[in-house]
Amino acid sequence: MSEIVIENLYKSFDTKDGKVEALKNVNLSIESGDIYGIIGMSGAGKSTLVRCINFLEVPTKGRVLINGKSLGDYTSRELRKQREDIGMIFQHFNLLMQKNVLENVCFPLYIQGKSKKDARKRAKELLDIVGLGDRTGAFPAQLSGGQKQRVAIARALASDPKILLCDEATSALDPQTTSSILALLKDINQRFNITIVIITHQMSVVREICSHVAIVKGGEVAEQGTVEDIFTHPKTAVARELLKNDVGDDGEEKRGTTAGGKEIIKSGEKIRIVFSENSAFEPVIANLILNFNEPVNILKADTKNVGGVAKGEMVLEFAPDCTKNKEMKQYLLDRGLEIEEVSEHVD
Numbered sequence: 411m412s413e414i415v416i417e418n419l420y421k422s423f424d425t426k427d428g429k430v431e432a433l434k435n436v437n438l439s440i441e442s443g444d445i446y447g448i449i450g451m452s453g454a455g456k457s458t459l460v461r462c463i464n465f466l467e468v469p470t471k472g473r474v475l476i477n478g479k480s481l482g483d484y485t486s487r488e489l490r491k492q493r494e495d496i497g498m499i500f501q502h503f504n505l506l507m508q509k510n511v512l513e514n515v516c517f518p519l520y521i522q523g524k525s526k527k528d529a530r531k532r533a534k535e536l537l538d539i540v541g542l543g544d545r546t547g548a549f550p551a552q553l554s555g556g557q558k559q560r561v562a563i564a565r566a567l568a569s570d571p572k573i574l575l576c577d578e579a580t581s582a583l584d585p586q587t588t589s590s591i592l593a594l595l596k597d598i599n600q601r602f603n604i605t606i607v608i609i610t611h612q613m614s615v616v617r618e619i620c621s622h623v624a625i626v627k628g629g630e631v632a633e634q635g636t637v638e639d640i641f642t643h644p645k646t647a648v649a650r651e652l653l654k655n656d657v658g659d660d661g662e663e664k665r666g667t668t669a670g671g672k673e674i675i676k677s678g679e680k681i682r683i684v685f686s687e688n689s690a691f692e693p694v695i696a697n698l699i700l701n702f703n704e705p706v707n708i709l710k711a712d713t714k715n716v717g718g719v720a721k722g723e724m725v726l727e728f729a730p731d732c733t734k735n736k737e738m739k740q741y742l743l744d745r746g747l748e749i750e751e752v753s754e755h756v757d
């Protein structure tokens with residue numbers, strides 16, 4: 411049984427301008443111990459979806475089941491109890507600015523009824539876990555963004571949750587700090603077997619730590635699957651768009667390079683090649699050009715670290731007058747590369 415099941419979920423809001431359908435027939439299953447990404451552009455419905463998972467938003471229709479039990483069937487008291495199993499962190503940390511780091515983490519422990527002594531002991535342990543054991547007396551204003559998010563993570567862990575929801579938790583952070591927070595989340599996931607649901611608009615976040623992902627567009631799930639599958643075989647335009655915006659680990663997307671020593675070629679057949687494992691670094695394209703004595707235009711090339719494995723993609727364009735497209739594609743297939751036709755514009 412999946413730990414989190416979202417069944418035929420709808421959520422609409424009545425506004426003065428009419429009804430907004432934020433979620434439409436969303437179906438998802440998230441397994442225990444998974445790190446699950448929910449990605450989409452702004453306004454896609456991600457925050458509404460994640461808020462439905464702990465019933466901060468009550469769905470208009472459909473069900474959310476945690477370990478087989480529908481949250482809609484709980485009394486408000488049972489729901490409060492269930493929510494202790496679901497921690498949450500946010501983009502803007504939501505810390506108590508007048509309280510120091512230790513007291514911020516103690517706060518939920520006091521609410522649980524812990525004594526001051528016990529709460530402080532536990533809060534200190536949690537701050538050690540997030541690497542802030544030496545900053546207990548600091549106030550939030552004295553901390554960097556990454557440190558504030560670490561405090562928020564420690565606070566979220568105070569109720570020993572089984573699930574941690576992260577709503578754009580790294581969106582306010584620079585790339586290096588983002589990586590360190592993602593590494594911390596992965597560590598927490600593995601050490602404490604906490605299921606993590608990450609809401610983000612950045613594909614780089616998904617590929618760095620998620621094992622599964624759902625792509626949300628216009629309140630609907632456009633595509634879902636393993637991260638590896640979505641990266642290597644994106645089926646929808648929105649998935650391709652999000653991938654296109656994801657800058658590779660080398661920090662640059664290489665576009666518009668001309669291979670083959672000829673002028674940039676316009677509007678020939680375009681194909682997308684997917685590299686995996688070590689093939690990304692082999693001189694396949696150079697050999698292709700030498701073999702067929704035909705130029706190809708490299709419209710885009712990216713290598714990325716997907717869950718620790720080097721992956722890459724390239725979009726190639728054949729010369730408009732090239733007559734060897736078929737053989738050249740076969741050459742690439744024979745070398746174990748996956749190729750697909752690209753119909754949309756590549757910029």
Ligand SMILES: Nc1ncnc2c1ncn2[C@@H]1O[C@H](COP(=O)(O)OP(=O)(O)OP(=O)(O)O)[C@@H](O)[C@H]1O
Nearest residue numbers: 423425430432450451452453454455456457458459
């Ligand atoms: N409380 C609300 N009242 C009215 N409309 C809302 C409310 N919350 C969300 N919406 C609308 O629902 C849609 C989805 O919003 P949501 O915040 O879930 O998207 P999102 O993908 O998280 O976007 P972003 O990344 O910009 O935060 C939007 O059209 C938004 O305006």
